Amino acid sequence: MKFSTARRPLSVALASLLAAGALAFGTAGARADVLGSMEVTPATGTDTSGITLTTAGPCPAEATNLIVSVAGSGFPAEGQNVVSNSPIETYGSTGNGGIVVPLTQTMRDYASTAGFTTLQGRYDFTLTCRAAFGSTTYGDFTAPVWFTSNTAYQSAAPAAATTTTLAAAPAGPVVVGTAVKLTATLAPAEAAGSVRFLDGAAELGAPVPVSAGTATLTSSGLAVGTHSLKAEFTPSDPAAYGTSVSAALSYTVKIKPPAVTTPAKVTGTAKVGSTVTCTVAFGGATSVRYVWLRDTAVISGATARTRPLVAADYPHKTSCRAIATNSTGSTTATSPAVTVGLGPALRNVTRPSITGTAKVGYRQTAKPGTWTPAATTYSYVWKRDGRAISGATRVTYYPTRADRGHLITVTITAKRPGYAWGYATSAQRRIG
Template sequence: MTPRKTLAALLTGAVGVLGGLVLLGAPAAQADTLGTLTPSPATGADISPMSLTTSGSCPEPATHILVSVTGAGFPAEGQNVVGNSEIGIYPVVGSGYEVPLTETMRDYANTAGFKTLEGRYEFTVTCRKAFGTATYGDFKGSIWFTSNTAYQSTAPVQATTTSLTVAPAGSVTQGTSVKLTAKITPSTAPGSVRFLDGTTPYGSPVTVSNGTASLSTTTLAVGAHSLKAQFTPANPANHTGSVSAAVPLTVKVRAPSVTTAPKVTGTAKVGSKVTCAVKFSGATTVRHQWLRDGKVITGATASTRTLDSTDRTHKVSCRPSGVNTGGTTTVTSPAVTVATGPALKVKTAPAISGTAKVGKKLTAKAGTWTPAAQSYTYVWKRAGKAISGATKSTYTAVKADKGHTLTVTVTAKRSGYANGAATTKSVKVT
């Protein structure tokens, strides 16, 4: 590997000898991008030495490279910072080359005639031959100056601002379409906007397009609202999030009134059907929502509900809503505690199959039950007394069984219901 000092001297010579040739103009054709450049060190100062490592090698028939830089202060077409030089003088790093810059960014700025380094500067390593204008691809990479003297190799986080407009403004009647429009600055910041009513999210996040996100709604509830727009960037490494100032909106309605308070009627136990009983004055539609321990039960929106095992021992209530064109009135019933359902009932009695003879295996069939059992337990009995350890669906008769009768008591179980039990007919062991 060529020592850095010698390599730098070679590059300086290349700039001096070939600079006039390279600076005559840009290559005649636009080259394809072959890969990326990695600046080293990743952070530094305007007077720091720097090198660029390509992500790959130049394709044939390229034998030389040159390096240029663009950005604030430099010519639009770029300024050459490493002259046309042989690829072979550069150390190979991985599948690419390490190309040291011959001077610092401060030196290049002075050459270009400006003093302030700011924003993004893009370097381009162009693959070419020693002579001619044909090029064979570029490697590109950038650094960002966060001050006049400090740079980093990752884009700095850019601050954003969010503003919100509400139309119509001030106050509306419930049911009127209200449009919330958020504007994000800078408009190029990608991300999404979540609209807030106070601190509560309203609707789903909306993707920002050209710096704008909007949501139209007719479902704002009666009362005063404090609406905001919250921007979440797609890449927090590039942009900050931001929240708009609150915009007040009052929704005015005439809602139905309750004439008979809601209550849950029926037997509150697993397997039973209960009804949400309520009366509204002036309602054209009545909607229902069932609650368990004060929380919404997803999908439970009928006026009746058959209680299931998930309700057992919990408090169930209903939340009816009276609706008309003027608005919605929602009330919640007192809760009832759901008891365990009745014991499972046998439909087809359990039975013992197999040969009732010492040394033979017998099998207990569980039978069928209503409602359907989820699991069973078994107790084998000899002459009506439980046999120690005989609690599986199968049992092999032993000498102690000879001359005695065997039965099996099957217990059927289902979550939320009391257990059911039934005993098979007896068989005599020979």
């Protein structure tokens, strides 16, 4: 059979053995009277500080020995001995007979012995007055300490925690000038003190006393924008209750939506190749964006205030839509639609010409010249002495005997979608 062993301080083991022996001798039962309190020195310290316990008075005359234990989070439920069964006479005393017991180890040492690492909350030291042998006890002295962190303790009870919550009515968003009622609710409700209402770091009015767990403040002065509102509780007795601050309450105050002051209108020449402008004015807008439409359908990518009209706009209707925005919302204004006309006729920049040998039977080739804007297609009409030659409408022409001695030209029609056609005629050449 396998046995497990646990290391214990020799004094603890000896005390247990003595107690067991005393039971064998049939000693009287224990008494659990509380004799008084103890002072913890120093009153504040750390997990590695040396601690001294001083009782408020002496043990009863019958007691010859004492034991000290500590109980709390991490320690056994019945407590862990920190001073084994020891004669009272080995310790110093105060003028009123109080017993001065320096602990030989620190709270960190005791926690390590108990097998845990986090010191937290309340721990109670109990000094038990007892007989040297047996289990007879004559009462206890007690003293608490509180670990406010894993490493820091204090002998005074920490202030009771409070919580503060904040609500606003009406619920935001509201328009500027609205009377907003702020209500701070405190728990526990019996905590006395006052509440500061804050907008960011700025205080709203004077501190308000707490009454029956609440404090209220009404303000009409919240400016346009988003506010971070908080309620901060300050107790009248900091030793009894702690301070607390509510979670930030985001609260929005808005201006009115933008208003149209000049109706939307498409201005400029509504012809292909021209640029039109969406003319409109708003009051109270922080930004304006634009949408252009063709026959009521939104034109992808057309989001500027101005727009060049393209071939695809002819002969459709175009209009613009302006969307003005501020912190409250958006207002839309749509212009009346205008019909897009043809752009101007293509203009000849370099005159058309004819290449090839100017003789009957030799191929003549028309060169269309250059145009602005650039043409996408051309058509051709060949002429003899200024009159159209029947069927001669290709880019090339072969002169016949009827052309000998006459002057031929070619007239070019330049075309581009959305624009009026342009016309130009080449210089004459005589066919030999």
